[in-house]
Amino acid sequence: MISTRAMKIKPSPTLSIDSKAKEMKAKGIDVISFAVGEPDFDTPEHIKASAIKALQDGFTKYTPVGGIPELKDAIIEKLKRDNSLDYKREEIVVSCGAKHSLYNAAQALYSPGDEVIIPAPYWVSYPDQVLLNDATPVVVQTTEADMFRVLPEVLKNSITKKTKAIIMNYPSNPTGFTYDRKSLEVIAELVVKHNLYVISDEIYEKLLYDGLKHVSIASIDNEVKKRTIVINGLSKAYAMTGWRLGYAAGSADVIKAMENIQSQSTSNPTSFAQKGAVEALNGPQGFIEEMLQQFDARRKYLISELNTIEGVSCINPQGAFYAFANIKMILGRRCGQWDVKSCTDLSMYLLEEAHVALVPGGAFGADGFIRMSYATSMEKIKEGLLRIKDALKKLS
Numbered sequence: 001m002i003s004t005r006a007m008k009i010k011p012s013p014t015l016s017i018d019s020k021a022k023e024m025k026a027k028g029i030d031v032i033s034f035a036v037g038e039p040d041f042d043t044p045e046h047i048k049a050s051a052i053k054a055l056q057d058g059f060t061k062y063t064p065v066g067g068i069p070e071l072k073d074a075i076i077e078k079l080k081r082d083n084s085l086d087y088k089r090e091e092i093v094v095s096c097g098a099k100h101s102l103y104n105a106a107q108a109l110y111s112p113g114d115e116v117i118i119p120a121p122y123w124v125s126y127p128d129q130v131l132l133n134d135a136t137p138v139v140v141q142t143t144e145a146d147m148f149r150v151l152p153e154v155l156k157n158s159i160t161k162k163t164k165a166i167i168m169n170y171p172s173n174p175t176g177f178t179y180d181r182k183s184l185e186v187i188a189e190l191v192v193k194h195n196l197y198v199i200s201d202e203i204y205e206k207l208l209y210d211g212l213k214h215v216s217i218a219s220i221d222n223e224v225k226k227r228t229i230v231i232n233g234l235s236k237a238y239a240m241t242g243w244r245l246g247y248a249a250g251s252a253d254v255i256k257a258m259e260n261i262q263s264q265s266t267s268n269p270t271s272f273a274q275k276g277a278v279e280a281l282n283g284p285q286g287f288i289e290e291m292l293q294q295f296d297a298r299r300k301y302l303i304s305e306l307n308t309i310e311g312v313s314c315i316n317p318q319g320a321f322y323a324f325a326n327i328k329m330i331l332g333r334r335c336g337q338w339d340v341k342s343c344t345d346l347s348m349y350l351l352e353e354a355h356v357a358l359v360p361g362g363a364f365g366a367d368g369f370i371r372m373s374y375a376t377s378m379e380k381i382k383e384g385l386l387r388i389k390d391a392l393k394k395l396s
């Protein structure tokens, strides 16, 4: 028998689209994918070189469970430089990706019966990580009119005696929106007043457009900092998704618990990947700006094109590499055997009829939307949009 814990977890709703797209590609069908969640750039050479050197130098053994001191120091420097946050080594733990850091935090903090507030649209893994730790996800809705930011009064009304934490993600996957200092201040006040934890997933902090500057909720004041677990990683900013390297910063007791959990599951993150991460954080940062400029050009093109399509609208995202488009007007339309009643139906229709893969909003707790990643070439974006336009014209 499979455990009750494992039974609570549903297969990702994106999976059917994804496996279908892969199946089609394997058959030789030219599928254009807007479903990817990783930069389409290669890891910068100087970062690769430092990992290669580490391998050649024989840096191939176990390291301290929570990461090598050199990397912890690079992270401490980064948090000071970018986020005006001060941490000590015992307040940092390095893990096998930000997702792993999030999971360790969930293991360290949640007990059966705890409630964890998750604003929707949310990243797909949050509710399931809460469920895997026998706590209850409390999903609170946000609206497009509020740029998908959780309103303080909505947050306040969802706090109960059982609330343990709130999971924040800004800039957001899937919406691309972020919080400014003012709105973070209000949330921080509630967090302190109710003695909650904030899991602050800041993995897209470097991907902000129009000169916006990222503010971490932990930097609002010391009271909220004590209650915040800052989650970040190398995957998105340095195009290092396959390296599996992420980290958490927080109060020493929580970080120690996370490290203990890690010591009984994965042990240390990969030795030579850690050396690459040191170079990523301490080395030249020019790569990020170059990548950002390309993302920005694609963002502008994709959003303005989406808004010319009848029945589709998309507000301009502030960061990350996703367009979160409203397709509510299209629901209820038909074409032949296709009856598009949900965003999932629309995704299936576009995949089969237009050979375009994208993720239905339902996967993120937001029906009536689709998520399109622009971490793909301008050429593919243009061709994909043409296909989408043609397919949507056939619906009535």
Ligand SMILES: *Cc1c(COP(=O)(O)O)cnc(C)c1O
Residues within 6 Å of the ligand: 037, 096, 097, 098, 099, 100, 123, 169, 172, 173, 201, 203, 232, 233, 234, 235, 236, 241, 244, 245, 246
């Ligand atoms: C990609 C992503 C992560 C996971 O990053 P890894 O470091 O590759 O595990 C975490 N949170 C969000 C919102 C993401 O989009």
